Amino acid sequence: MLAKWIFLMCLIVCIAEAHELNSIKLFNVENYGAISDGKIDNNVAFMSAWNEACNWNGNASVVIPNGSYMLNPIIFKGPCKGWTTFEIQGVLKAPITHSFSDISWINFRYIDQLNLTGTGTGILDGQGPWVWGHKHVLMTMSFDFVTNSYVQQLHSINSQNAHFSVYSCENMVFTNLTITAPHNSPNTDGIKLGMCKGININNVHIGTGDDCIAIISGTSKVNISNVYCGPGHGISVGSVGNEGDESIEEIYVKNCTFNGTSNGLRIKTWAAPLEQPIKASNFVYEDIVVIDVENPIIIDQHYCPSGNCIHQVPSRVQISNIHYKNIQGSCKGDVAVSFKCSETFPCQNIITEDIYLWSNHCTQEGPSYSCENVNGVSYGEQCPPPCI
Template structure:
């Protein structure tokens, strides 16, 4: 027992020594004012510059209190790993004084940790539906690698909550993203041209996609996500622009969709491209569906406005999509809807144990719809598979 206690004491000493190795840069020491009114942008940038240029581990700290900042860019590269600790509340400007599309930006940083349990308040209710207001994505990551974001909340974003562009090896965990059901374009997490992204234990309730996976994204693992309200977890939309890149290797597991318009969704435009775009190797497993309008949906005639001119078959090739153990209630009429491209039919679409029933109980009747899709479904299938 004495030897065990000695080992534990040694470990505690090592941890404490590591903590003392971190140099803290507290924004209040630089003159930040938490009065919910003063613009602290310049003060924050000065504190960040010193933290970023510190040789070794550094913590940029925002203590408790409510701070207002205008659009800001925390940029690297930095000298050593950095911790961005938000313990207070940050409030976005109602009418941005700059042309930046994102409120809080992180760019060109390696080994970044964001935590602290704080809140990002986008104040979206002040701009939703008001023409002339410049709306902001709450938080953006661009060219970030080997990073970890956890224990944060984002509320009432003006536009999307989090946008991830050209990032590698990034984990988002234990975060909460919320906006009202009728708030416009308030996607939870948008991923583009990124790889090695892990999203775990996240609660998202918004007015748009809970998670949107778009051009050039690959090697994404999503697990234990609660989505609702919102438009589900979507791949796409894809296939509208010639500069788009393939999307592949997406794994969604142990997620719950409650009261969303869609659950598991892939959407592509019925528009011409100069090349065939590929969306492939997706696995959806152990999914719970609660009162969802469209639980499983591949839509290759995507046209949200309803006025897309002369449609042509989508040139996005969807293949190797697998559904395993999907169960729950559907409040629409079609449980599984595969509306694939006539010129590029969906290939190798498989399902095992897909059990969906009507939210109306015995009085409700569900069907499945399949068009231009090849594959096979096995095990328990209710409604019966149309493949």
């Protein structure tokens, strides 16, 4: 009988310990001295809450309650011992003066299993209007070497530089985000991906002064769906093609809308020397709506935004296996589809299928195709008439 009683007590203790490990331990920043007046720096309180949450032997949540919290540039670093949630219920305000060595405002590094959520009310306020045009400005939030994580239900406004920068990350989901900055704000990319793999971006509304989404060197296996882009410069792959850049592969963009953007679907590569050729290949753009877009579909392998690039040579980026399917809507420019490919490495297997783009209606005076050094095939309804 005594043995059974001891066994039962041990079982109860084990169940209690397991429940404690599986439950979420809350670390409210106000309990660490955070003050929500929008003026006082809260770095010490936030870092104390993060350190205890990250080292909690189980699932933990750093909670930023309603209110306005000033935060200077800060790095939240792992690894952590379990799933770590960073829950922003209030407003975080970026500094308008900072050390010139700072690149990011809020940086998450070396973390596996991060859940960053704004719970629908959280706001990141970059306070960009105070510093746009200055040399030293901050990316709102950056992720470096973060894996198996979520960023969701958050609103980022008026970033000083890019809103979200994602570098060397794997298996991340960005969902239910609103990203906004004025159309004339400089370098305010929405989401910027570099050296990443397995990134999913869905149900995101982006309006900025630069690329809504920028996919740069070394990125692969990206799925983008249900993104509304406008204003901005569209969804861009590149610029890529300088020494040290790596291939970009397996990009899938579906069910997206571009409204009033300068570009829609853009691939851009530098016309620059490159010892070893790299690839931009295996992209699918499907079920896309464009509304008054200047350049709905564009491949530009002569990319030189300054107009005075030195050592300009044919691009050594091989673009191949790009499929454009069911893309419809109105364009403001004279050219609806522009393929300016490399003389040295012509674009290969470019497929256009059911493309219908118009100014007012499909006539000889409407928008046109433009093709240079491109090999491929066209299927289905095509307006304007294709040149491949």
